[in-house]
Amino acid sequence: MIQVAALGSGSSGNSLLVRSDKTTLLIDCGFTMKETIARLHHLGLAPSDLDAILISHEHGDHMKGVGPMSRKFGLPVWCTHGTYHRARDNRFSSVRLFHAHEPFIIGDMEVDPFPTPHDAAEPCQFVFSVNDVRFANVTDLGACTPHVREKLAGIHGLVVECNYDNEMLRKGPYPPSLQARIRSDYGHLGNDQAGELLQELDHPELQFILLGHLSEQNNSDALALATMQAHVEDRHERISVLAQHCCSQWFDVVCSVAAEALEPA
Numbered sequence: 001m002i003q004v005a006a007l008g009s010g011s012s013g014n015s016l017l018v019r020s021d022k023t024t025l026l027i028d029c030g031f032t033m034k035e036t037i038a039r040l041h042h043l044g045l046a047p048s049d050l051d052a053i054l055i056s057h058e059h060g061d062h063m064k065g066v067g068p069m070s071r072k073f074g075l076p077v078w079c080t081h082g083t084y085h086r087a088r089d090n091r092f093s094s095v096r097l098f099h100a101h102e103p104f105i106i107g108d109m110e111v112d113p114f115p116t117p118h119d120a121a122e123p124c125q126f127v128f129s130v131n132d133v134r135f136a137n138v139t140d141l142g143a144c145t146p147h148v149r150e151k152l153a154g155i156h157g158l159v160v161e162c163n164y165d166n167e168m169l170r171k172g173p174y175p176p177s178l179q180a181r182i183r184s185d186y187g188h189l190g191n192d193q194a195g196e197l198l199q200e201l202d203h204p205e206l207q208f209i210l211l212g213h214l215s216e217q218n219n220s221d222a223l224a225l226a227t228m229q230a231h232v233e234d235r236h237e238r239i240s241v242l243a244q245h246c247c248s249q250w251f252d253v254v255c256s257v258a259a260e261a262l263e264p265a
């Protein structure tokens with residue numbers, strides 16, 4: 001089983017917990033150390049429960065608390081060469097550099113990184129596997145490349161970016177240059193793109209779909225959810241929107257659901 005919870009998700013801060021029986025990883029840390037500790041506590045964890053921090057890319061909404069957390073609690077930080085060298089604060093207690101095409105192991109978890117098209121030095125996202133259970137985080141990408149689709153095939157649980165609603169972005173407060181950056185192939189995924197990706201990926205063993213990295217100016221929970229529900233069936237209420245200002249609940253990804261569902265009655 002893999003358990004997943006978001007400390008928070010959105011354009012002003014992202015951080016996700018992924019844990020197995022033996023390993024607990026913090027994926028990105030876009031909140032201050034104080035806020036991160038408070039949110040961990042809310043989810044029943046302390047910093048000493050973490051085995052490592054993984055960083056997807058160096059943008060502030062993913063990195064704000066990484067340096068302080070690493071130094072204060074002696075946490076190793078895993079990131080690509082590009083992320084490490086471009087990061088404003090990379091004085092980590094220890095660093096483990098990886099290549100975005102090479103899987104690695106932390107504890108009993110396999111981490112399979114994959115490059116994502118985004119306007120950062122060397123951005124990537126991750127598929128996590130424990131035994132046969134696979135969970136992926138896919139945010140901060142302007143387009144779904146064939147490689148991204150390949151990595152996500154058969155996934156059991158997913159955080160997918162729903163950054164903006166097309167109309168809200170067009171009519172919203174952002175200047176045209178910033179709108180163009182967000183819409184570009186190296187920007188962010190909108191609701192429609194995420195919906196199309198999910199329609200293609202969906203299968204009976206996809207147990208939950210968490211909508212993440214919503215823009216507070218250019219999207220709403222209701223619009224993101226409605227767009228997604230138009231593309232995939234929300235059976236067992238498996239689609240949820242992650243919030244910016246509070247933690248999510250824990251979500252369990254297990255491997256037996258499909259087996260039970262497929263068994264003859």
Ligand SMILES: [Zn+2]
Pocket residue numbers: 011014059061062140213
């Ligand atoms: Zn971001």
Ligand SMILES: [Zn+2]
Pocket residue numbers: 057059118120140
């Ligand atoms: Zn970013």
